Amino acid sequence: MAGTRQIVIVEDDPIIREAFKTLISQKSEYRVINTYSNAEDAIKNMATDLPDICLMDIELPGMNGIDAIGKIKKITPDVQVIVVTVYENDELVFKALCEGASGYLTKNSPPAKIIDSLKELENGGAPMSTNIARLVVSSFHRNRQTPLSPRELEVLELLASGKSYSAIADTLFVDKETIRTHIKNIYLKLEVHSKAEAIEKARKSKYI
Amino acid sequence: MAGTRQIVIVEDDPIIREAFKTLISQKSEYRVINTYSNAEDAIKNMATDLPDICLMDIELPGMNGIDAIGKIKKITPDVQVIVVTVYENDELVFKALCEGASGYLTKNSPPAKIIDSLKELENGGAPMSTNIARLVVSSFHRNRQTPLSPRELEVLELLASGKSYSAIADTLFVDKETIRTHIKNIYLKLEVHSKAEAIEKARKSKYI
DNA sequence: AAACTCTAACGCAATTTGGGTGAGTGAGTT
DNA sequence: AACTCACTCACCCAAATTGCGTTAGAGTTT
Numbered sequence: 001m002a003g004t005r006q007i008v009i010v011e012d013d014p015i016i017r018e019a020f021k022t023l024i025s026q027k028s029e030y031r032v033i034n035t036y037s038n039a040e041d042a043i044k045n046m047a048t049d050l051p052d053i054c055l056m057d058i059e060l061p062g063m064n065g066i067d068a069i070g071k072i073k074k075i076t077p078d079v080q081v082i083v084v085t086v087y088e089n090d091e092l093v094f095k096a097l098c099e100g101a102s103g104y105l106t107k108n109s110p111p112a113k114i115i116d117s118l119k120e121l122e123n124g125g126a127p128m129s130t131n132i133a134r135l136v137v138s139s140f141h142r143n144r145q146t147p148l149s150p151r152e153l154e155v156l157e158l159l160a161s162g163k164s165y166s167a168i169a170d171t172l173f174v175d176k177e178t179i180r181t182h183i184k185n186i187y188l189k190l191e192v193h194s195k196a197e198a199i200e201k202a203r204k205s206k207y208i
Numbered sequence: 209m210a211g212t213r214q215i216v217i218v219e220d221d222p223i224i225r226e227a228f229k230t231l232i233s234q235k236s237e238y239r240v241i242n243t244y245s246n247a248e249d250a251i252k253n254m255a256t257d258l259p260d261i262c263l264m265d266i267e268l269p270g271m272n273g274i275d276a277i278g279k280i281k282k283i284t285p286d287v288q289v290i291v292v293t294v295y296e297n298d299e300l301v302f303k304a305l306c307e308g309a310s311g312y313l314t315k316n317s318p319p320a321k322i323i324d325s326l327k328e329l330e331n332g333g334a335p336m337s338t339n340i341a342r343l344v345v346s347s348f349h350r351n352r353q354t355p356l357s358p359r360e361l362e363v364l365e366l367l368a369s370g371k372s373y374s375a376i377a378d379t380l381f382v383d384k385e386t387i388r389t390h391i392k393n394i395y396l397k398l399e400v401h402s403k404a405e406a407i408e409k410a411r412k413s414k415y416i
Numbered sequence: 417a418a419a420c421t422c423t424a425a426c427g428c429a430a431t432t433t434g435g436g437t438g439a440g441t442g443a444g445t446t
Numbered sequence: 447a448a449c450t451c452a453c454t455c456a457c458c459c460a461a462a463t464t465g466c467g468t469t470a471g472a473g474t475t476t
Contacts, residue, residue, distance in 0.1 A: 077352060097348035125338035126345035130331050136344060137334035140305035144285060149421060162368065162407035164433095164463065177424050184466075185421095193465075196370035357452055372432060372464095385455050392435075393452095401434075420475075425468100432463060438456085446449080 004028070005118065008051040009035040010042045010068065011084070012060050016107070020055060020084075023111050030118060037061075039068035046075050053121060056101075058085040058092060066095050073100035080121050084114075093135055103127035143206040147189045155182045157208050160199045212236075213326065216259040217243040218250045218276065219292070220268050224315070228263060228292075231319050238326060245269075247276035254283050261329060264309075266293040266300060274303050281308035288329050292322075301343055311335035351414040355397045363390045365416050368407045 007030055011017040014037070021032045034049050036042040039060050046054075054072060058065035069081050082103035083096045093104055103117055106129045117127030128136065148156065158168040165183070169176040183198075192198045202208045215238055219225040222245070229240045242257050244250040247268050254262075262280060266273040277289050290311035291304045301312055311325055314337040325335030336344065356364065366376040373391070377384040391406075400406045410416045 073352065094348065097345055098350065100349055100352075102342075102345060120338060120341075123338050124342050126341040128341065128345075130328060130333035133328075133334040133336065133341070134310075134332055136348075137305055137310060137336075140302065140344075141308055142306060144281065144308075151422065160370065162402075162404035164404070166463080167404060174422085175424060177426090178422070180464085180466095181424075182422080183464090187465080194370075195464080196372070196375060199370035359453065374432080382453085383455055385457085386453070388433085389454075389456095391433090395434080403433080418476085421473080423472080424470085427467090429466100430464085433461085435460100436458080439454100441454080442452090444449100444451085446447100 005030045005053060005122070006033045006049075006051040007031065007118075008033060008042060008046075008049050008054045010037075010039060010054065010060070010065065011035070011057040012037045013057075016057075020114070023114060024118070027115060027118075039063040039065060039071075043068060043071045043075065046072055046079065050076065051079055053118060054079050054081045055084050056081050058083060058087055058096070066092065066099055069096060069099040069101050082117060082121070082127060084109075088129075088131055088135075090135055090139075093132055094139065097136070104132045105129050106132065141206065142208070146205075146207045148186060148207060152182055152186050152189070153207060155179060156186055156198065156202055159183065159195060160202065160208055213238045213261060213330070214241045214257075214259040215239065215261045215263065215326075216241060216250060216254075216257050217263045218245075218247060218268070218273065219243070219263070219265040220245045221265075224265075228322070231322060232326070235323060235326075247271040247273060247279075251276060251279050251283065254280055254287065258284060259287055261326060262287050262289045263292050264289050266291060266295055266304070274300065274307055277304060277307040277309055290325060290329070290335060292317075296337075296339055296343075298343055298347075301340055302347065305344070312340045313337050314340065349414070350416075354413075354415045356394060356410075356415060360390055360394050360397070361415060363387060364394055364406065364410055367391065367403060368410070368416055 007024060009017055009020050009032060017035050021035055024030050024032055033051060040062055056065045056068060065083065072079055072081060080102040081100060082105060083101050084105045084107060086107045088106055096104060102121060103126050105117060105127060109129055120127040155168055158171055165179045166176050169179045186198055187193060190198055190201050192201055215232060217225055217228050217240060225243050229243055232238050232240055241259060248270055264273045264276060280287055280289060288310040289308065290313060291309050292313045292315060294315045296314055304312060310329060311334050313325060313335060317337055328335040363376055366379055373387045374384050377387045394406055395401060398406055398409050400409055
């Protein structure tokens with residue numbers, strides 16, 4: 001049944017921590033069963049707290065929030081973690097999501113947005129602040145300014161999938177020598193001298 | 209200044225098309241400058257329409273909406289495309305985003321959500337339906353049930369980045385022979401016999 | 417005409433790769 | 447204490463791959 005959703009808050013600033021607790025407690029559908037000022041304590045009690053949702057700050061004394069997400073998901077995979085932080089840094093966002101976060105809110109979010117997010121989680125969503133959603137969606141976009149020809153991109157993608165020259169040749173129905181030529185040209189254009197460098201540069205520049 | 213946002217709608221169902229047009233036209237901030245029943249016509253006029261936003265259906269007669277996004281972004285990269293469709297299929301969602309879509313709404317979205325989405329785009333967001341957001345965020349999550357040891361995962365990731373055995377060895381400060389052993393064990397566990405197969409299987413199973 | 421793109425070929429040398437077998441150490445568990 | 451894993455390293459082998467240089471024809475687009 002739907003019942004009351006149990007919530008744990010991990011946030012080192014006592015003022016913000018209490019503010020979140022008060023805010024959430026206003027809704028009868030949610031109950032804040034525990035709050036922590038650091039990740040270690042939260043992790044220690046996660047298995048007994050067994051919350052449905054965990055609000056997690058990133059900047060914490062001791063273990064940071066990102067690493068904490070990994071630990072928590074390992075112990076209690078069903079806990080949905082929402083990051084609540086001031087950081088909008090790309091890298092942090094992606095790390096948090098990779099570790100298993102289900103949502104990512106920035107602290108400038110209006111209080112109502114926090115509550116909405118809890119509801120959104122229940123509905124199978126992934127609550128994100130406006131800018132975070134754009135970051136995430138943009139991560140799928142390719143760079144349209146590429147020095148590589150369409151065929152070269154195709155070859156590079158197959159190369160990045162771990163295929164050998166011959167395997168790529170078979171996939172594209174051309175001779176192995178042709179692939180060798182393409183790859184030589186790719187290296188020239190990207191100014192690299194190896195497969196790993198080419199893949200790294202292409203991924204970084206979002207050519208593939 | 210912000211001014212009026214120009215919108216183009218591509219949707220083959222005349223009823224839905226008109227419904228969207230009517231809905232959006234109620235807001236003075238937005239103007240529907242053109243509507244099309246197929247992708248080809250929309251693309252043909254994109255450079256002269258020069259809309260700010262394009263609402264794109266997926267299922268269309270002739271060229272499908274996904275391919276249309278690519279064409280449109282090639283001609284007019286600044287046009288923000290929002291997909292509006294009945295399909296919630298993972299693959300379609302990711303394809304659309306890869307082609308350059310800025311948002312993805314399902315047609316069961318309440319009318320207000322459509323309008324909200326236009327506003328969200330303006331604010332630098334990426335409007336998505338609840339389930340789509342979850343799909344997108346989940347795509348970052350790793351599978352926590354993996355037959356591979358932490359070290360093996362590490363090796364496999366480096367292998368997937370295009371590095372050679374020796375390069376991996378150098379990165380991890382161990383001998384090349386050790387990497388060879390790890391990779392042999394990875395192949396055994398994944399039941400594969402080559403780099404490409406291992407990477408493919410690992411990516412598919414979201415081990416890496 | 418110039419500039420790409422895609423295709424292909426030949427030579428060469430060093431490295432890589434996949435497979436087999438064996439083995440020592442340390443951590444953690446039963 | 448015995449046992450299982452994870453991690454480390456070693457040696458053998460043969461085939462395949464990789465990176466680099468050079469050249470070149472056919473086709474398309476500007």
